[in-house]
Amino acid sequence: MAGLATSFGSGAMSNSMDDVANFAQAMFVIGSNTTEQHPVFGTMLRRAVKNRGVKLIVADPRRIDLTDFATLHIRQKPGTDIALLNGIMYILLEKGWEDKKFIEERCEGFDEFKAMVMQYPPEKTSVITGVPVETLYRAAEIMGTVKPMAVMWAMGITQHIVGVRNVMTLANLQMLLGNMGLPGGGVNPLRGQNNVQGACDMGGLPNVYPAYQAVTNEEARKKFEASWGVPLPDKVGMTVTEVIPNILEGKTHALYILGEDPVMSDPDTTHIRKCLEAVDFLVLQEIFPSETSAYADVLLPGVSFAEKSGTFTNTERRVQMVRKAIEPLGEARPDWQITRELAVRLLESRALDPDAPYATWQYRDTTDIMVEINALTPSYSGITHARLEKGERLQWPCPNVEHPGTPILHVGKFSRGIGKFNPIDHIPPAELPDDDYPFVLSTGRVLYHWHGGQMTRRAKGLLAVYDQALIEVNPDDAAMLGLNGKKRVKVTSRRGQIEAEAWVTDRVPPGMVYANFHFPEASANELTIAALDPVAKIPEYKVCAVKVEIVNNQQM
Numbered sequence: 090m091a092g093l094a095t096s097f098g099s100g101a102m103s104n105s106m107d108d109v110a111n112f113a114q115a116m117f118v119i120g121s122n123t124t125e126q127h128p129v130f131g132t133m134l135r136r137a138v139k140n141r142g143v144k145l146i147v148a149d150p151r152r153i154d155l156t157d158f159a160t161l162h163i164r165q166k167p168g169t170d171i172a173l174l175n176g177i178m179y180i181l182l183e184k185g186w187e188d189k190k191f192i193e194e195r196c197e198g199f200d201e202f203k204a205m206v207m208q209y210p211p212e213k214t215s216v217i218t219g220v221p222v223e224t225l226y227r228a229a230e231i232m233g234t235v236k237p238m239a240v241m242w243a244m245g246i247t248q249h250i251v252g253v254r255n256v257m258t259l260a261n262l263q264m265l266l267g268n269m270g271l272p273g274g275g276v277n278p279l280r281g282q283n284n285v286q287g288a289c290d291m292g293g294l295p296n297v298y299p300a301y302q303a304v305t306n307e308e309a310r311k312k313f314e315a316s317w318g319v320p321l322p323d324k325v326g327m328t329v330t331e332v333i334p335n336i337l338e339g340k341t342h343a344l345y346i347l348g349e350d351p352v353m354s355d356p357d358t359t360h361i362r363k364c365l366e367a368v369d370f371l372v373l374q375e376i377f378p379s380e381t382s383a384y385a386d387v388l389l390p391g392v393s394f395a396e397k398s399g400t401f402t403n404t405e406r407r408v409q410m411v412r413k414a415i416e417p418l419g420e421a422r423p424d425w426q427i428t429r430e431l432a433v434r435l436l437e438s439r440a441l442d443p444d445a446p447y448a449t450w451q452y453r454d455t456t457d458i459m460v461e462i463n464a465l466t467p468s469y470s471g472i473t474h475a476r477l478e479k480g481e482r483l484q485w486p487c488p489n490v491e492h493p494g495t496p497i498l499h500v501g502k503f504s505r506g507i508g509k510f511n512p513i514d515h516i517p518p519a520e521l522p523d524d525d526y527p528f529v530l531s532t533g534r535v536l537y538h539w540h541g542g543q544m545t546r547r548a549k550g551l552l553a554v555y556d557q558a559l560i561e562v563n564p565d566d567a568a569m570l571g572l573n574g575k576k577r578v579k580v581t582s583r584r585g586q587i588e589a590e591a592w593v594t595d596r597v598p599p600g601m602v603y604a605n606f607h608f609p610e611a612s613a614n615e616l617t618i619a620a621l622d623p624v625a626k627i628p629e630y631k632v633c634a635v636k637v638e639i640v641n642n643q644q645m
């Protein structure tokens with residue numbers, strides 16, 4: 090799911106969490122349930138509002154907890170963010186609130202961009218988004234008059250067929266307002282997994298080597314071939330959302346899955362099961378028997394974070410040391426050791442270049458691996474275990490051991506030189522409600538559980554507070570459906586159905602239901618659609634069409 094690179098580079102936060110919390114005068118949170126999904130940063134945002142009077146705008150179809158702290162809650166229809174943002178930028182331009190100096194000196198493509206934004210006058214925007222015209226004006230007034238403003242987003246923005254276009258539109262907004270490269274501003278995608286940033290930085294993507302050096306770049310490829318002593322392919326690979334469906338196309342024959350549970354987390358579970366049944370060979374490296382392990386030919390026992398040492402890189406590009414707290418249990422081993430053993434066995438049959446420094450995978454520990462990272466990953470060259478052990482707080486880029494790290498990106502200049510405005514038009518979601526499937530389903534998480542729930546459903550304390558999937562249903566819809574004290578609902582899409590208890594709440598607007606994918610007996614992914622963003626290949630988890638019915642014969 091990683092790596093929604095924008096014209097700003099890597100898809101990491103441009104600013105630091107501290108910096109946003111201490112210097113932003115306004116904050117715009119769009120498509121991030123920050124207090125539940127990033128509780129530490131969520132607390133920092135709440136504190137900034139309470140202690141410094143920061144103006145907070147939340148744009149989210151749901152009434153999430155953070156809206157209690159907001160100056161303004163914009164409640165757009167799911168999947169209408171581009172129209173919403175273009176509509177707000179229309180007003181910013183109408184009022185002359187754009188940062189003319191920043192646009193003139195640091196950006197290009199303004200005229201075409203402006204022509205597109207002019208297609209979104211407030212009345213039209215209001216029809217597409219369902220947001221009242223007055224709310225659009227109020228949002229523009231705060232954004233246009235309070236500086237600096239930091240923008241934060243998460244999956245509410247990216248998990249759409251227009252995920253990349255949504256991100257580019259937010260970049261347009263921050264360039265228009267001149268909120269780039271300064272404390273308290275910036276474009277700040279909140280990364281999800283503890284080390285998704287590190288995994289992307291290390292080349293865990295189909296198109297790049299470590300530090301986003303393209304596999305298609307001859308010079309970069311030569312460098313890695315010389316270091317690893319093997320010829321390397323020059324073709325961009327497939328994303329995870331392409332690899333699994335390609336099994337049924339005969340294009341994928343074997344899978345080696347490390348720490349993912351696609352039966353729970355990929356869209357359209359029925360289809361995923363079919364694919365996993367059909368694959369010739371599946372190796373799964375896990376810390377628990379997951380829903381996916383039923384399909385595995387070989388299980389390799391990895392270990393949890395508490396049983397291994399190394400580094401994680403967080404959402405603000407900060408590299409942090411993790412130290413082993415307990416010895417691995419049973420036959421389990423740290424993931425890097427398993428991968429090393431596999432590599433050594435595979436390489437035994439190959440003639441290696443004896444001069445290549447990292448050809449033989451002779452790492453004794455993760456410090457040895459970090460030495461290789463320092464040598465091959467320019468943005469990490471100065472980030473050594475020794476410095477981290479001393480307690481230095483390092484954020485990449487950090488090109489040498491004297492360098493203090495980089496808390497804010499794009500100061501004075503963007504990484505691609507000049508910031509580019511892109512004209513972006515609204516495109517509706519792949520599947521919208523109709524007479525047969527009249528509700529919008531959106532999906533995500535709750536505070537108490539983690540994705541497929543393999544870890545959190547094993548924690549008694551968490552189950553005590555949240556022990557089953559709940560589906561958020563608006564009170565008006567509950568009345569219309571005749572729920573009337575009954576609890577269980579059946580939700581059906583074109584791809585599958587689930588039954589679960591309804592949580593009748595005005596957190597969701599009428600016409601929308603919200604489900605999570607934490608429990609196998611009622612996982613939202615039985616319903617979701619595998620429509621992908623054409624660039625990032627991220628699925629549209631946040632919108633599909635469903636019908637909702639009462640389950641018959643239930644006890645009251």
Ligand SMILES: Nc1nc2c(c(=O)[nH]1)N[C@H]1C(S)=C(S)[C@@H](COP(=O)(O)OP(=O)(O)OC[C@H]3O[C@@H](n4cnc5c(=O)[nH]c(N)nc54)[C@H](O)[C@@H]3O)O[C@H]1N2
Pocket residue numbers: 119120121122123125126127148149150151153166167168169170243244245246280281282531532533534535536537538539540631
């Ligand atoms: N407790 C807990 N914390 C987690 C995780 C977990 O599983 N459990 N997972 C981690 C991971 S990997 C990730 S990626 C993050 C995810 O963090 P978030 O992205 O914050 O979480 P989500 O629940 O996916 O949904 C985000 C918000 O998007 C809103 N939304 C839905 N549709 C739209 C839309 O069309 N437009 C906009 N603007 N908003 C919309 C939803 O109402 C929701 O409030 O959380 C991380 N933190």
Ligand SMILES: Nc1nc2c(c(=O)[nH]1)N[C@H]1C(S)=C(S)[C@@H](COP(=O)(O)OP(=O)(O)OC[C@H]3O[C@@H](n4cnc5c(=O)[nH]c(N)nc54)[C@H](O)[C@@H]3O)O[C@H]1N2
Pocket residue numbers: 090244248281282347348349350351353354355356374375376377379391392393394424532533534539540541542543544606613614617630
């Ligand atoms: N409907 C819907 N689906 C979604 C989303 C959504 O918002 N809506 N969000 C998507 C997003 S953003 C994400 S990130 C994915 C997450 O989806 P996954 O990555 O599949 O989910 P996780 O539960 O984080 O991790 C998978 C497995 O890793 C194992 N594991 C944990 N630590 C380790 C370790 O150190 N080593 C090894 N080998 N295994 C380990 C756990 O036991 C777990 O079973 O879900 C995606 N799916």
Ligand SMILES: [Mo]
Pocket residue numbers: 090281282
């Ligand atoms: Mo994620």
